[in-house]
Amino acid sequence: MSKFTTISLMLDELYPNAQCELNFHNPFELLIATILSAQCTDKRVNEITKRLFPKYNSAEKMATLTQEELISLIRDCGLFNSKSKNILATSKILRDSFNGQVPSTRKELENLPGVGRKTANVVLANAFHIPAFPVDTHVFRVAHRIGLSQGKTPEKVETDLCEIFPKDQWIKKHHQMIFHGRNLCKARNPLCEKCPLQVLCNYFLEGK
Known part of the structure; x- marks a missing residue:
C-alpha cells in the first residue's frame, strides 16, 4: 500500500464526517460567507452571518444595503472595508447579469469581485458538488508537513x-485536511505526539 493510500485511509478514519463548517442555505450565502472568511475563523463568520442572512440572503436583498450599513453588520470579521465593497459589487453583478443566481463555473465565479481561486473552489465543491480541491492555509500546511506536496x-x-x-x-x-490542520496539525505547537499520521509525516520524522 502506498504512503498516499495509507494517508487517505487514515484521514477517513480520523474524520469520517468532515464537512464545510460555514453555515449556509443556498449558493449565495456560501459565496458571501466564504468572502467573509478571509483571515477570519469559520466560527466568527457564522456568528456574523447569523445576523446578516435572515434579512439579506440573496443578491437582490444584499444589493439594497449601503456600504456603511453592511460594514455595521460585518465589522467583527476584519478587512471589513474591502469585504463590504466586494460583497456589494458582487451582489449587484449577480442581480444585474445572472438573474440573482450564483454561477457554477470557475471562470464566471473568479470574475466576481473578491472571488479568487480558493473561494471559487469552495463554492463549486460545497454549493454545486462539483469536484474541486480548495487550498486554504490548513490544507497548504498539512500537505507540506505530511509530504503530499512541496x-x-x-x-x-x-x-x-x-x-x-x-x-x-x-x-x-x-x-x-482542514479538520486535521485545526485539530492536530496546528500552525503553532502542532500536537504531533497525538497524531496517528506521525509515522508517515515528514515534519515529525525530520524533527520538525
Whole structure:
C-alpha cells in the first residue's frame, strides 16, 4: 500500500464526517460567507452571518444595503472595508447579469469581485458538488508537513493533491485536511505526539 493510500485511509478514519463548517442555505450565502472568511475563523463568520442572512440572503436583498450599513453588520470579521465593497459589487453583478443566481463555473465565479481561486473552489465543491480541491492555509500546511506536496503556491499544491487523490475524493479530502490542520496539525505547537499520521509525516520524522 502506498504512503498516499495509507494517508487517505487514515484521514477517513480520523474524520469520517468532515464537512464545510460555514453555515449556509443556498449558493449565495456560501459565496458571501466564504468572502467573509478571509483571515477570519469559520466560527466568527457564522456568528456574523447569523445576523446578516435572515434579512439579506440573496443578491437582490444584499444589493439594497449601503456600504456603511453592511460594514455595521460585518465589522467583527476584519478587512471589513474591502469585504463590504466586494460583497456589494458582487451582489449587484449577480442581480444585474445572472438573474440573482450564483454561477457554477470557475471562470464566471473568479470574475466576481473578491472571488479568487480558493473561494471559487469552495463554492463549486460545497454549493454545486462539483469536484474541486480548495487550498486554504490548513490544507497548504498539512500537505507540506505530511509530504503530499512541496509546492510553493496554493495553485501548485492544489495540482499535486488533485493528482494524488481520485477526483471523487477531492471534496472529502479537502475537508479532512482542514479538520486535521485545526485539530492536530496546528500552525503553532502542532500536537504531533497525538497524531496517528506521525509515522508517515515528514515534519515529525525530520524533527520538525
